[in-house]
Amino acid sequence: MEKELSILIEQGYKAGIQVFLLVNVPKSEQHQEIMQSPCAFNQIDYFWRNRKTTCLDLVPDLAYVDFMELYNKYTKEYTEMLNKSLKFENIILKADKYSKMTKDILSIPVGINENGGLQCIEMGNPVANGTSHYGIIVGPTGSGKSTLLHTIVMSSILNFSPDELELYLLDFKEGNEFKIYEDKKIPHLKCLGLDAMQEFGESVLQSLWEELERRNKLFAEASRSGQDIKDITAYREAGYKMPRILVIMDEFQVLFDTNHNKNVAYRAAAKMSDFVSRGRVYGIHFLLATQTLKKIFETSSLYKGTLEEMHIRIGLQCTEDEFVRLMGDDNAKKCTYKSEKKKGYGIYLENDIVSEPISMQVAYLESDAQKELLAMVENDYEDFEDTEKNIYTFKREESPVISKTDIENMNANNSGIVIGEPIGMGKRIAIKIGKKKKSDMLIVGEKQESIDNIAIVWIQQVLAYVRMVQYKRLYLFDGSIMIDEPPLIEEDIYMKNQSGMVLVDNIFRVLITIDELYNIFTERKQRMMHGIRKPEDNEIIYVVVSNYQWIEPMIRVMEQRDVSEFEEMNMEFPDVEVNNDKPAPSTDDPFALVNSMMDDLNEELHSMGMAEQSNTGKGNKISYSKKLKTMLTSGYFCGMHFMFTCQDASYMKRLGSSELSVFHNRILFKSPSKDTYAIIDTSVDLEKMDDNMAVFSDGVNEPELFRPYLWVKKD
Template sequence: EICDDQAPRVIQAVGAAAIDASRVEVPFTAVQPEASQLWSRSCSEELVIPLGRSGAKNLQELRLGRGTNQHALIAGRTGSGKSTLLHVLVTNAALWYPPEELSLYLVDFKKGVEFKTYASRDLPHAKAVAVESDREFGLSVLERIDEELVERGEIFRRLGVQNLPGYRSLSDQPAMPRILLVIDEFQELFVEDDKLAQDASLLLDRIVRQGRAFGVHAIMGSQTLGGAYALARSTMGQMQIRVALQCSESDSYLILGEENGAARLLGRPGEAIYNDAGGDVAANSPFQIVWLGDEERDTTLAKIRQHAGPHFSRAEPLVVFEGSAPVRIEDAGSLLNATPDLGPQIWLGEPVAIRGPVGLPLKRQGGANLLLVGQQPEPATGLIAATIESLAHTLPQSTSDRVVLVDGTPVEDALAGRLASLADEHPGMAVKSWREADDAVAAFHSELKDRLANGQEDAPTRVLILHGLQRFRGLRTVEDFSFSASEGPPAPDKQFEELLRDGPTVGLHVVTWCDSVTNLNRTIARGTLRDFELKVLLQMSAADSSLLVDSPAAAQLGGDRALLSIEETNQLEKFRPYRLRGS
């Protein structure tokens, strides 16, 4: 007999035992190759990846490359085992196939680090790995694969072959691996009804339609396929392989078909239905996904990397994108290795796409001044610091006062002195206090007049950096309604306007940060704003963003993102700004 005090503990113990009793755990060893079979398979005809156990003895395999079985959709709610399934798929594929047989592009839009281990363990098959990915990076992966489709199409036409097996049958040709694209929570690509979503939809559709011939396969995972933000039905129709885990009744019908609700009956994590006939009920194959824990997975990945050998090298560097990771200027190879031979360049941060660092040249043309706007002092200071370091590498040290920094940071601010200390590390850089802003502008204005009067358009480039434009009251625009000609030099605000307008054509540029659009309008006349054709925006309201760059895009930025606008090329690019050293 159980007393009242013991009853809760007994009920909890029985509940826990019931959960354990319902858990079915198939070890990963059931599907992985023996040590002697590592990298033993070829996918010339078909890519076969064991995923779990179907029945008592049979293995359930993902088979891609034959007939219409080219791409797969995976759906399962939180806790259903979807992440485990994707890890089993990637890890086991890397065990059975060598890198010359299979390349992997791995993109995860979840707020987690599911795929990070494939980058940190240097998986030889991986071409790109993204965790906590931005939509722009996901799109760039699709663009990279689309470029691969075009390139393979040209090769196939030149050689007179129709598909990858035909290419593989030719002798003396370079290896051409199959490409497996895995995107978890792919619906994030479509959360906005914008051009990016439209481009992503078109690219995905092209990949699933044309990938068959070129050995390119897509695996799309999601917690739900319902809602407004989903893959086009025509594209889903091309994906014949469906894997359903525990999910709602509506999702069961969406992934398996309007008459196939079998997935709603799945009752335990890791239990799934494999269907390679577009959801036809007769093709349902229930199976149990093998269990692959984090420790076993990482140990297996280490063995794969060890098997590749110490001399393994990639044809191209592994592209790793970690959305929440800090962007350190100490790791900016392009900046640190730059020389004056490149001409004046400013690097600002890392892209949210597969390409090089985000930056811009300072050309000798009207409007080549850089304006930074945003109320976040630390990111703004980091951007100005990146500007200083960039110019330290790309402006000749022989130029006297090649960079003049006027720092408006309040002395009580925690960031006070950071920029001055950085500038002092590099020769040819002068530091002024905020009280000397008018004098600094006057000196640049005087040199502007000299260069224009003496035809010195090719004189060395110099840059005036005004950090904290809102603090420099002497530069604020003053309306002058007098009609008489004034004697003496122009007022500081007029000198500043002339410097912005005429300076870049003779190699005198201005880089400035202002904390808000309101303060910017107090300092610079509306007409003068056109002399800043280079702009960087931090997070701000949609109205302010539209005022500066004719787009509300800056309203959607997070705290660790910025927006670069270059009017000459109509470029509008989101990027991750470099942080201050040591922050």
């Protein structure tokens, strides 16, 4: 009977059975055991308090207990308690806002624990023998995980000043978790990632690591003054300022998922491992949240030891199996016993090795009240330094924009030609143009709109350079016009800048323009060889070949095929009389005689379809392929730089790796073609890549995902 009663007491509540015990025995060992059951009450003065459920007190007539009366009262109050949430204002004192310190410990109030006391998430050396600096939060859909995350954020903002605590918030799914903080001027917020990507997460870790190294240098500098600075607490005690940093990642498993970008996943995992080893010293803390740990290591690059070093554990509405994964075997049964199956309740474990789990109710903050509090914080910190530029916000679906004014400002700073922004907290992607470094660019993507936009961004910056310059510095081969499609640049832009550019708008001007460019190249080269320099030699010449796939003569030149039908000497002009009679070569000039013989032979080969590609002049046997490749290979020495765009990757694949090698800089947009991987060897899934993103490679560093600028005519 005792065994059955014990099972009923311990497990009955899972089946909706609540056992009431009226205990009339001394406070013996048996009594203490019974009082640990989920249905037992402790007598406190004139009322009884439930041992398991907080905020439930019964005040029966101690002289006479009517069981049905007790049962009905319990049922009513228990039902009310189930539907009653703990209000956020019950754990926050506005009078004490921004007053808490983080020198020794980071203590964030989040709710009320089973003992009726304030429950805080605590990190720092005074906690659990100095081992609790990082935490894991697990809660399935509907468990109140979102409520907890917002409570942590709002409690942090209201309890600490930005000089005491900085926040980095990253949501790796959906992008709605932290959206309420978007466009808010909250100085505590340093980073806000909405629908963050792996690449963004990696960049945040890298930025934080740079901050760690910066803090390490500050510690070293302070130590040279005779003080022994080993951690952030000692640094603060020495009189220096330094806020702690709390990084909150929701659905953190996405960052380490090898099914996405495995290279990024492994690098991020290695960096996270470094943080759990060193971050605590510099006051950098992490809270990683997810719905379940069940498959965390199946496709994750995260080291098991990394998670094991995150000793703070919080479980919301977890199953017993989930508690085993989160809290460990020894704590799982205790957690299951203490767990309340209602939203807002959870289990807090200060340290999964040395601490005991404690149940808690998380404070809830309604959306309207949250907005009011955020507005209050904005008002309080209206004059805070750099509030406008304080936060870096990443929204996956948005493209960064660039305008004429932006370009003029960048020109003043000599930023080079900028093409976009990184997926993360880094410098904008810029191409330095000059004679010291080869900077030819190849852009490939299936969407013409995407490749045309980046070409326009490039051209607009070039035009900003060439305005008011008499020397022509931009040559544009526009493939769109050549097939009667709308031009790449609008007519009014061309008319305003025609003094500084050459527009190649039909296929029969392609070879002529290649000749013109080659002549400029050779003339500059000759002057350089003889130590002569003209003013125009200092000017950079930009050559843009837009929509290469539609420029047939250019394709044949690049592929070293016959271009005779596009040569000026082979064009038919029915309305114009052409004198084909050639003057007889001078017998006094043997070289002229040889050249004439070679020209006759070449014309005969043309008629047989065997001619070498076109020459630039009499006696000059350099093919157009040789001319163009020479300029692509060595043109930058003479200030000549090329950009090619192509919608079809197969055209580039036909060139082969040797011909493609002239393009050191390359950009790939979304494409289902496997041929694109021959252009850039990347682990990014180009078929699933977002339309507003691209992969950039400079031929030296690891290819990186970025968001190209979108040209806007707002000015």
